[in-house]
Amino acid sequence: MRPSTSVLVATAIISVTACPDHSNYQSHPHLAPRQTITSNPGRNATDWSYEASYNWGRIKPAYELCQTGTQQSPIAIGNNIGLSNYHHPNFTGYGGGNVTGNFFNWGYGPAFTLKHSGDDWTDLPSMQFDDETVYLKGWHIHAPADHSVGGRHSKAELHMVHVTAEGHERAVIGIRIDPGSSDSEFFAQLPQPLIGFNDTTQDVGVTVDMRAALAEVNDLSEFWTYKGSLTSPPCREGIRWFVARSVLFVGVEQMRDVLRVCTYSARAEQEVWRHEINSA
Numbered sequence: 001m002r003p004s005t006s007v008l009v010a011t012a013i014i015s016v017t018a019c020p021d022h023s024n025y026q027s028h029p030h031l032a033p034r035q036t037i038t039s040n041p042g043r044n045a046t047d048w049s050y051e052a053s054y055n056w057g058r059i060k061p062a063y064e065l066c067q068t069g070t071q072q073s074p075i076a077i078g079n080n081i082g083l084s085n086y087h088h089p090n091f092t093g094y095g096g097g098n099v100t101g102n103f104f105n106w107g108y109g110p111a112f113t114l115k116h117s118g119d120d121w122t123d124l125p126s127m128q129f130d131d132e133t134v135y136l137k138g139w140h141i142h143a144p145a146d147h148s149v150g151g152r153h154s155k156a157e158l159h160m161v162h163v164t165a166e167g168h169e170r171a172v173i174g175i176r177i178d179p180g181s182s183d184s185e186f187f188a189q190l191p192q193p194l195i196g197f198n199d200t201t202q203d204v205g206v207t208v209d210m211r212a213a214l215a216e217v218n219d220l221s222e223f224w225t226y227k228g229s230l231t232s233p234p235c236r237e238g239i240r241w242f243v244a245r246s247v248l249f250v251g252v253e254q255m256r257d258v259l260r261v262c263t264y265s266a267r268a269e270q271e272v273w274r275h276e277i278n279s280a
């Protein structure tokens, strides 16, 4: 997952225009008129790259955890690791699932940040696990998948980032994405064409049904869970990961549409140490 970009969004230069090539979306029942703002979401000049993700710790002291951390993500999930019997996520707080926010590209793939009021995160869809409640802040896509299962990486991975009531990143749902035999309803609702990795515009006021993503992986009825970290610098720990056993299958053209706007964004897998995979 990536660090917060909400501050950058707040400083965006707003130039609202309707996209002439996609005016048909104005009549789409799930989508607002396509309005764009020019911004710089997630485009801070980075001093790290995915191509050298095995050595982020040497870049500067602030990235030390990338090298010394005991619960770093992602990890390889073995075929012989059973599913979790603990920490079951509960999504009743997601309500109907429709959320409004800004759709953009975080520089590596499609991304979405939910609209919320000020520093109050508690009006966002909530997920419960154990005795904690966390709130959906946004999502983004990596390609190929960060996590491997049985030695295999899916074509892409969706990260649904959840924060505490204070706005601290606390839990991420990882959903593997692969091409299948029919289209995904979740992906079908996204504004087309998807925003490219070099495109710094955003679609604002887009409504997305996030329950559709969960429904397409059986509401995480089967999952692996572990104690992990952000998967990009500064690699901060304290993140509970939920990786869905079910793969979210998309149509072949949908898969190509996603891959077309992605650049390589999978961190080298980390050795399992104090991750307590599936443990109580």
Ligand SMILES: [Zn+2]
Binding pocket: 001, 002, 140, 142, 159, 231
């Ligand atoms: Zn991520």
